[in-house]
Amino acid sequence: MSIIYTTRKEALKHNAQFYFPTTPCPKCGTSQNYTKYYKCVQCKKDWERQWKLNNVEKMKIIQYTERRKNASGYTKRSNDYMARKGSDYMSDLRRSYRQRNKGRVLNNINARRAQKQHATPKWYNADECSIMYEWAQWLTVRTGVTYHVDHIVPINHKFVCGLHCSDNLQILTASENLDKSNKFNIN
Numbered sequence: 784m785s786i787i788y789t790t791r792k793e794a795l796k797h798n799a800q801f802y803f804p805t806t807p808c809p810k811c812g813t814s815q816n817y818t819k820y821y822k823c824v825q826c827k828k829d830w831e832r833q834w835k836l837n838n839v840e841k842m843k844i845i846q847y848t849e850r851r852k853n854a855s856g857y858t859k860r861s862n863d864y865m866a867r868k869g870s871d872y873m874s875d876l877r878r879s880y881r882q883r884n885k886g887r888v889l890n891n892i893n894a895r896r897a898q899k900q901h902a903t904p905k906w907y908n909a910d911e912c913s914i915m916y917e918w919a920q921w922l923t924v925r926t927g928v929t930y931h932v933d934h935i936v937p938i939n940h941k942f943v944c945g946l947h948c949s950d951n952l953q954i955l956t957a958s959e960n961l962d963k964s965n966k967f968n969i970n
Contacts, residue, residue: 794818854962902938903947911949919954929957937965 787803788794794802799818807814808823816823822830835842850857865873881888919930933955936945945951945967955963 791816791818791821898939899947902944907948912947912952915949915952915954922954930954931957931960933960933963937967940965940967943967 786797786799788797788799788801789803789805791802791804793799795818801815801824802818803814804816808816808826811823811825811829813823813825817827820827915932919932922928922930931954933953934945934947935951935953936943938945938947
């Protein structure tokens with residue numbers, strides 16, 4: 784049985800996460816307060832929600848660094864979720880997203896196609912590139928690991944624009960390619 788503390792001082796003394804004051808919060812009427820933050824649970828949630836809306840760019844940076852610090856944990860949670868729900872569920876989820884957002888999906892497909900076309904030089908050799916894509920498919924079938932064809936220098940980047948040609952293509956596993964994303968490293 785857990786002990787209910789009515790003052791912050793008692794809760795601090797016993798390292799309790801919450802305390803329940805005798806008078807509810809004047810703003811929202813909640814009577815469960817965090818010991819650490821001097822705020823009731825509901826007011827803290829409201830404050831956090833508002834802070835996130837006002838600091839979108841900071842939130843992106845925080846989320847990015849958290850994801851990088853604990854990449855293996857995120858991957859494990861994602862894989863566990865996929866195992867629980869099943870691949871059919873995820874396929875249905877993606878399919879329903881595409882149906883609900885047809886305009887957005889078509890826009891993204893066409894934008895990518897235009898970038899690729901714009902980044903294709905006049906001396907482009909379609910046979911060499913198609914060999915790379917066929918090789919990636921063959922590796923996927925042969926090993927059971929999904930392989931992607933990746934642009935070494937991204938064709939859409941803030942600082943550099945690579946070409947869509949065989950010299951700028953490489954074969955990576957899907958996880959390596961998704962981890963690389965749109966990055967370009969000179970190293």
